Amino acid sequence: MRYLMMSKGSDTPPDEKLFTEMAAFIEEMSAAGILLATGGLDPVGIRVASKGDEITITDGPFTEAKEAVAGFALVEVRSREELLELSRRFRRIVGDGESFIHQVF
Amino acid sequence: MDAARTVDAVWKFESAKIIAGLTRLVHDVGLAEELAQDALVAALEQWPESGVPGNPGAWLMTIAKRRAIDHLRRTRRLQPLEEERRESRDPDADPDDVLRLMFLSCHPVLPTTHRVALTLRLLGGLTAGEIARAFLVTEQTVTQRIADAKRLLAAEQVAFDLPAGPELADRLSSVLGVVYLIFNEGYSATSGDDLMRPGLVHEALRLGRLLAELAPSEAEVHGLVALMEIQASRSAARTGPSGEPVQLHEQNRGRWDQLLIRRGFQAMLRARATGGTPGPYMLQAAIAVTHAQARGAAETDWARIAALYDLLVRLLPTPVVHLNRAVAVGMAHGPAAGLDLVEPLLSDPALRDYHLLPSVRGDLLERLGRHAEARVEFTRAAALTRNAAERDFLLRRADATGSGQAAGHLRPEPGTLGQAAQRFLASQDLTPATVRSYTQTLTRLRRSLGDRLPLTGLTPAHVSRVFTTTWQEAAPSTWNRHRATVRSFSAWLGGEDLAALLPRRREEPRAHTPVDNTILDELHDLPLRERTLWHLLRESGAPVTTVLALNVEDLDLDDRTASNGVSWRKHTARLLPALIAGRPSGPLFLTDRRAGPGATDVCPHTGRRRLSYERAEYLFKQASGGLTLSRLRRRAGQNSRIVINVGR
Known part of the structure; x- marks a missing residue:
């Protein structure tokens, strides 16, 4: 089963150690065939809204930096437990903050 | 948690x-x-x-x-x-x-x-x-x-x-x-x-994926990964709402998983980057890539796929690859070209009961406008598949083909092979044994040619094809028995002789050809038990069952006779003591392993069971390239040589 994990930005700027650990983690998970895709998100963003026939386009940012989703990872795991173990490791590397995870159908 | x-x-x-x-x-x-x-x-x-x-x-x-x-x-x-x-x-x-x-x-x-x-x-x-x-x-x-x-x-x-x-x-x-x-x-x-x-x-x-990280310099590893990623990308599209299979060219490409396709493409690029001649996985991946690159089925580059199959068939010349190649050629160069490649496969025993062969052939025939033949092939394919969803699909295709007659069931219809075979078996004053024998032959014909084949389309060539895919290697007597059934069936139908292309095979007398002793002597590599048994059969001329029934206590080694009258000569005499190996009693010829609990006819000294006729026959067939044990028995005036295949 596939899950999309979205993580919010953090107050503390990333340091050298985080970059190294994260690179190793991404490499390990890709090698194991678990991490299918990952990337960072520009906090600015564009909003497209529709109402009736009308389409409204607004440029961001819309929230504070730490509230915006800063990165995503699409993973393929056998079970919910594997997913949670994976996210535990991820959070341990990135430090304080939050991730949201949804199953992808 | x-x-x-x-x-x-x-x-x-x-x-x-x-x-x-x-x-x-x-x-x-x-x-x-x-x-x-x-x-x-x-x-x-x-x-x-x-x-x-x-x-x-x-x-x-x-x-x-x-x-x-x-x-x-x-x-x-x-x-x-x-x-x-x-x-x-x-x-x-x-x-x-x-x-x-x-x-x-x-x-x-x-x-x-x-x-x-x-x-x-x-x-x-x-x-x-x-x-x-x-x-x-x-x-x-x-x-x-x-x-x-x-x-x-x-x-x-x-x-x-x-x-x-x-x-x-x-x-x-x-x-x-x-x-x-x-x-x-x-x-x-x-x-x-x-x-x-x-x-x-x-x-x-x-x-x-793990293997690709561990062995990144192997092109075939990336080829396999590419093949699997792209095949898996079609998972959602390859079954319909009620679980029926959806063929590649009819799949909704919007449901293909673009992420997996992209991963497959990347793996393919890595495979190419490592260089070398493409192996079987890379070629299959290249075929999958070509399908994935087409935005719609009609845009598929069939010429390229056919060319890839030309290469693949050299590395992986399996019947199924040959069949897939025929499909690709049929799409690239027209149904007639595809059909030309399918025809030789009809006589391949490995594809005898493979439903995709008649299914592919039916498709090509239909595109050539030969609807009646196509219908027969689709119905035959339906009878061969074991998957219910696929069977319904094939019957629907048969229905939709040409004449528009309903084919929604597999019951034989008048004027078809299936119906004629049933009436033939029922209408005559046949003994039960004859009916059993005829049924064997006719069931095979019906299975291979399809119940719905019109009798008008049943030719000696059809029958000959079934015989070569089924009984080519059979004993002459078996071949002739099936041939006799076809002759009776033809006579009953009152049409041409359907066995016209089937030569009668010469039946050798049941027990005859003695094996030259010098040849048996050369078989040092074979186990002692086999060599002794074969020499004993050869020298005694006794029936196989009699020889296998011998017990150690029945033998008089000095006199070279057993109490049941079996006698032997110097070659057997030389081998027997080693085979007996000091056992005072029990079966002479034993199996290789100890028997399980409750087994009967077991040697009290070794715990092994008596060698069975079936096993002994199998061992000799393996060594001799298919001869039966009874052919070892000596008969006066015959002295042909049988070459034993020591290599097995």
Whole structure:
């Protein structure tokens, strides 16, 4: 089963150690065939809204930096437990903050 | 959250690395797995209370390594020097260990089913129960396979190393074969209710992706990964709402998984970058890539696919690849060209009951406007498939073809082969034995040609094709018996002789040709039991059953006779003492293994059962290239030579 994990930005700027650990983690998970895709998100963003026939386009940012989703990872795991173990490791590397995870159908 | 399930998830992530590291330490994969399991048990005991440690993999490895060192210390007293050397190496130092483990669990000394079970167990971290459920076998079967596999690896002293040089290609192809087999078992389940078992597809993808990281310089590894990623990308599109299969050209391409397609393309680029001549997996991947690149079925580059199949068929000349090539050529260069390639396959025994052959042929015939023939082929394909969804689909195609007659059932209709065969068997004053014999022949004809084949379309060429795919290797008497049925059937139909292309075969007398003694003498390589039996049959001229019924106590070695009248000469006399090996009584010819409990006719000294006629016949057929034992019996005036195939 596939899950999309979205993580919010953090107050503390990333340091050298985080970059190294994260690179190793991404490499390990890709090698194991678990991490299918990952990337960072520009906090600015564009909003497209529709109402009736009308389409409204607004440029961001819309929230504070730490509230915006800063990165995503699409993973393929056998079970919910594997997913949670994976996210535990991820959070341990990135430090304080939050991730949201949804199953992808 | 359930601690046991967390431990299980961690285990699945880490087990391959742990077992691989330990195997290098203790040089025995069975022991390594036991030690790793000990660590797992410790985790199950401690983690619910202490919480999952920060680096659970390292935690498990530390515990397992400690157990391994304890074990080595215990055995060190016996082999101090060697253990010292082994222990000096750090188990978690070498990233190639997991690759070594993969080569080990896919080793050619193991039967394929065992390779699959062991690979899923050691590399995938699956339990025997999980493997059993995926392959629809009992858990006990899987446990047994894994235990047997470990025993075989130990008995054959298979080294925990990376094959190099010419051995590498063979060993790698075994690993790729196991991974692709797991994939295919999941992707096109041959049995069970579902057309797919996604769990196995996922396991195979993970194993393939892992292998690509571990052996990045092997083009075929990337080729296999590309092939699997692209095939898996069609998962959602290849079954319809009620579970029926949807053919590639009719699939909704919007449902293809673009992420997997892109991963497949990337793997293909890596495969190309490593250079060299494309192997079978790369070629199959290239075909899959070509399909994936087409935005719609009509835009498929069939000329390119046909060219790729031309290359593939040279590396992988299997009947199925030949058939797929015919499909591609039929699309690229027209149905007539495709049909030309299909026709030779009709006489291939391997495809005799393969439903896709008539299905493909029906498709080509239909495109050529030969609707009646196409209908027969679709109906025949429907009768051959074991999948209910596919059968309905083929019957619908038969319905839709040409004449528009309803074909929604498989009951024989007037004027068809099926109906005529039934009436033929019912209408005559035949003895039950004749009916049984005729039924055998006609059932095969109906199965191979289809019940709905109109009698007007039934030709001697059709019948000849069925005979060559079915009874080409049969004994002349069998061939002639089936031929006689066809002749009676033709006479009853009142049309042309359907056996016109079937020559009557010369039947040799039942027991005749003695084997030249000098040839039997040359068979030093064959087991003593076989050589003795064959010489005894040859020299005594006694029936096979009589000779096999001999007991040691019946024999008078000095007089060269047995109490039932069987007598022999010098060649048998020379071999008998060694065969008897001091046994005072019991069956003379014994099986290779000890009989199970409750067996009868067992030698009281060795616990082995009397050699059966079937087994003795099989052994001689293997050695002689298909001759029956009765042909060893001497008959006056005949002296032809039979060449025995010592190589087997």
